[in-house]
Amino acid sequence: MSERIPEVVVRRLPIYARALGQLEARGVAVISSLDLGRLLGVTPAQIRKDLSYFGEFGKQGTGYDVAHLKREIRRILGLDREWRMAIVGVGRLGRAIASYPGFASEGFRVVALFDNDPAKIGTTIGDLVVRSMDELAKVAADERIDIGIVAVPADQGQEVVDKLVAVGVTGLLNYAPITISVPPHVRVRDVDPVVALQSMTYYLKHSGPDDPAS
Amino acid sequence: MSERIPEVVVRRLPIYARALGQLEARGVAVISSLDLGRLLGVTPAQIRKDLSYFGEFGKQGTGYDVAHLKREIRRILGLDREWRMAIVGVGRLGRAIASYPGFASEGFRVVALFDNDPAKIGTTIGDLVVRSMDELAKVAADERIDIGIVAVPADQGQEVVDKLVAVGVTGLLNYAPITISVPPHVRVRDVDPVVALQSMTYYLKHSGPDDPAS
DNA sequence: ACGCGATTGTTAATCCTATCACAATCGCAC
DNA sequence: GTGCGATTGTGATAGGATTAACAATCGCGT
Incomplete structure (x- = not known):
């Protein structure tokens, strides 16, 4: 979790956040890395690995809380301010x-x-x-x-x-x-x-x- | 020269072509991978390797003919047509x-x-x-x-x-x-x-x- | 309370990319 | 014509990134 973070990973985070926002708007409350990966055309392993650089955001057996993960990613990126x-x-x-x-x-x-x-x-x-x-x-x-x-x-x-x-x-x-x-x-x-x-x-x-x- | 060409390489070619166009406009006739690399913030080895996927365009001891290399890259990319x-x-x-x-x-x-x-x-x-x-x-x-x-x-x-x-x-x-x-x-x-x-x-x-x- | 299907977080392995390093060769000076 | 500094093209190496795989664990149904 606290290693050096590759720039490619940081560049993908806004894409994840954007997709989560759209899911949220559609009323989706929870999503697995598999489904999010399908949506974005990336492997679920990549999503999990990317997120793991910053912490643990999911629940085993369930997936990720859409609203929460979006908020976390936005905070990580510094998007919680102007x-x-x-x-x-x-x-x-x-x-x-x-x-x-x-x-x-x-x-x-x-x-x-x-x-x-x-x-x-x-x-x-x-x-x-x-x-x-x-x-x-x-x-x-x-x-x-x-x-x-x-x-x-x-x-x-x-x-x-x-x-x-x-x-x-x-x-x-x-x-x-x-x-x-x-x-x-x-x-x-x-x-x-x-x-x-x-x-x-x-x-x-x-x-x-x-x-x-x- | 005739292996599979990585997409990252193809994505860099337009950048090279653009820089060569600007050099051409400034009247520079010949440039080395070292100088072009300095200009673009990449290593000279990368430029040489990228180009080597498509052929041999330089002269040892001298460098690359700016106008010629630009034309070649544009042809490779399919920019010689509308x-x-x-x-x-x-x-x-x-x-x-x-x-x-x-x-x-x-x-x-x-x-x-x-x-x-x-x-x-x-x-x-x-x-x-x-x-x-x-x-x-x-x-x-x-x-x-x-x-x-x-x-x-x-x-x-x-x-x-x-x-x-x-x-x-x-x-x-x-x-x-x-x-x-x-x-x-x-x-x-x-x-x-x-x-x-x-x-x-x-x-x-x-x-x-x-x-x-x- | 227990077992099971689902899904995570992470380690290990694979794959890909960038850099290094050097032989080959060019042009120029003398 | 020969030697020398410069620079290419590329095989070898190192460095990153992606994928695979699996133990850990969650929630649910019974």
Whole structure:
């Protein structure tokens, strides 16, 4: 239970929590690792092993209490509190992110918007004013920004990352189509649908247009 | 060179190709695995091993020809042709995806839009008309859809996936916050920034607000 | 109260991935 | 033309992650 926890395991926890939430909404009170595994397309052994890194959550002969396990996983992940985010870049993409309701409903609150375009600075999106990047340090101090969302073009990505890191942001959600470089204490998650598609095509190409054999 | 190719390797190729494109744009003609590795934060051995699954692309003592390697990787991935996509769900998210210019510039063309809301059917977005899901089979036959983009709410996700699979789509880009289930010959890539954030918070929580030691 | 089917938590074994390390070979300088 | 620093491609090794398997134990029915 108290060994080093592999990152792959941590990455799977939100998937488990999400599925448990859906089960809960459907009124399912208890679920076994076998059934949850079927639902998610993973082996029951993996689910049990993953959870075992953090404690014992199930009952032998019965399974897991859905509501309880969901709550525990969310606590482990730090989802029992609010996380404050700033979006840098309010072009088409940045605005779409700013008005995406899925973040707030999961406790991720956008508390500041930045851009370097004078035409955009001072405008409002939702109930937030777009600030200049020059104000980043000041705003970061006032607003306690946990996570920075990078939504600028590729050629400005690294520069923006460096500025966010400089003001103490330790989590980054990177939408720019580049590999960003950060010091070891900063965590990065990349969101790039194009890259996702570009590895998928390898398999689409190799299984042919109408070849049912994978 | 002609063994089974691990999926992790295929998933890294787009990253390599992207970096090579940026190097090319900056006028770099040749790069070593060491330098490319530095740029991407991976070991040079990994780059060489990954490439070795597909052939020999470098010159000893020199490195890799940037333009040539990029072209080869893109060919391996099937990026030397156009891929045709349909978006299902033209709510806020679907519309943002439809008008995202990053797909077309990489050879991923959106050729059809679907929704089940009568108020949206018949409206145009960009130069495409929103069709009813009832027309899916007909449009799929006419337009040769390679990839389906799922941009509907969670509770309709699986249903939409099943319909897309039924008309012969073998690649799915899933934006719905659910784990979808598909037959083995269908490839799925999930895009879910919330899930990405939810595993990041585990580490943010554990390294504390101002703790420089990771 | 007892036995039984079900299911967990965990150890051991298998499988897969990343790294190391070096022979082969390239281009360049002299 | 020869020697040397650089760099590749790859076989061997080490390191992780997944799966298999089973003892421990739970709740239920009788």
